[in-house]
C-alpha cells in the first residue's frame with residue numbers, strides 16, 4: 219500500500235502524511251474530493267510520531283480554544299465517523315503559574331475559556347496539590363484545571379484518518395518525497411517526485427517542521443522553524459503521585475503525567491537552536507531534573523528509563539499557518555503548529571477541507587492566514603507548552 223501507483227493528475231495534492239495531512243485527506247473525501255497525499259517517509263513518521271498525545275482546551279486565544287473544542291467533538295465521533303478508536307484518556311490538565319505576569323495571563327485565559335464554554339476551574343496552590351500529591355505549590359499564584367483535557371493516540375488518530383481516507387478512494391503514497399513544485403507564472407500546476415510528476419492546480423503543504431523547505435520549492439518563504447523538543451519516561455518511584463494528570467509549570471514549561479508505571483516528563487530548552495537534530499541531548503537532563511525536582515521533589519529518586527526527541531514547528535507568533543499563499547495561486551499551507559498540532563489537526567483538517575471546497579469552516583481560520591505578519595495582525599498564543 220505504501221508505494222501506491224501515482225495518478226497523472228489530482229484535484230488536490232497534500233504534501234506530508236502526519237496528523238495534519240491525514241486529517242485533511244479524510245475530510246476532503248467527506249466532501250467528495252479524492253486527494254493525493256505524498257509522504258516522503260512513512261505516515262506519521264515526522265513530529266506526529268514523536269508527539270506526547272496531549273489534548274487540551276486550555277488555550278489563551280479564542281481561535282485555539284474553539285478549534286480545540288471542535289477537535290474534542292470530532293474525537294468523540296471518531297469511532298463512528300472514522301471507524302477507529304482515538305484512544306482518548308481524560309486524565310485532566312493542571313496548569314500552574316508562579317509569577318505575577320504568568321498568573322495574570324492564566325487568569326485572562328481562564329475567563330476566555332469559560333466564555334467559550336470550557337469546564338475549567340481556577341484553583342489556588344493547596345487545591346492544585348490535592349490533584350497531584352507531593353506537588354510543590356507554595357509558590358503557585360494561580361492554577362487552572364480542566365478534567366476533560368487529557369491524552370489521545372497520535373498513531374491511532376493519524377492512521378485512523380489515513381485508513382478511512384483510503385477506503386474512500388484517496389491515494390496516500392509513502393516513500394514519495396515532493397522534490398519540486400511546478401509553476402506557470404504565479405500559479406501552481408503540479409508537483410515532481412522521484413517516482414514521476416503529478417499535475418494539479420492545488421497543492422497543500424502539510425510538511426510540519428519541513429514546511430519552510432517545501433515552500434522553498436515554490437519560491438515562497440514559509441516562516442516555520444524546526445526546534446528539537448525532548449521527552450523522557452521514568453520508572454516507578456517512591457512517593458510517585460497516583461494517576462498524575464498532565465501537570466504543567468508554565469514558567470519553566472516543565473510538565474509531567476502518568477505514563478505506564480512511571481511518569482513522562484519534559485521541558486523546552488530555551489537555548490535550543492533551530493535545526494533538525496533529533497538525537498537525545500542527555501546534556502540537557504540536569505536542567506530538566508532541576509526543574510522537575512523543584513516541582514515534584516519525589517522525582518529525585520526516579521530512574522529515567524528512556525528518552526526521545528522530535529521537532530516542534532515554530533512560527534513567530536506560535537500560531538499555525540493555514541490558508542492560501544497570496545503570491546502563489548493554488549498553493550495552500552497547513553503547518554507551523556508550534557507544538558500543538560496533534561490536538562488541532564482534526565478541527566483544522568475539517569475546516570480547511572471546507573475552505574478548499576468553497577464551504578464555510580465550522581471554526582473561522584482567518585486568524586491563521588499567512589499574510590498576517592505582513593499586515594500586523596498576528597495575535598500570539600501564550601499557552602505554548
Ligand SMILES: Cc1cc2nc3c(=O)[nH]c(=O)nc-3n(C[C@H](O)[C@H](O)[C@H](O)COP(=O)(O)OP(=O)(O)OC[C@H]3O[C@@H](n4cnc5c(N)ncnc54)[C@H](O)[C@@H]3O)c2cc1C
Nearest residue numbers: 234236238258264265266269270272396426528559560561
Ligand atoms: C516531543 C514532542 C511532544 C509533542 N507533544 C504534543 C502534544 O502533547 N500535543 C500536541 O498537540 N502536539 C504535540 N507535539 C507537536 C505535534 O507533534 C505536532 O504539532 C504535529 O504532529 C504536527 O503535525 P503535522 O502533520 O503538521 O507534521 P508532521 O507530523 O511532522 O508531518 C509532516 C510530514 O511531512 C513529511 N514531509 C516533509 N517534507 C516532505 C516532502 N518534501 N515530501 C513529502 N513529505 C514530506 C514528513 O516526513 C512528515 O511525515 C509534540 C511534538 C514533539 C516533538
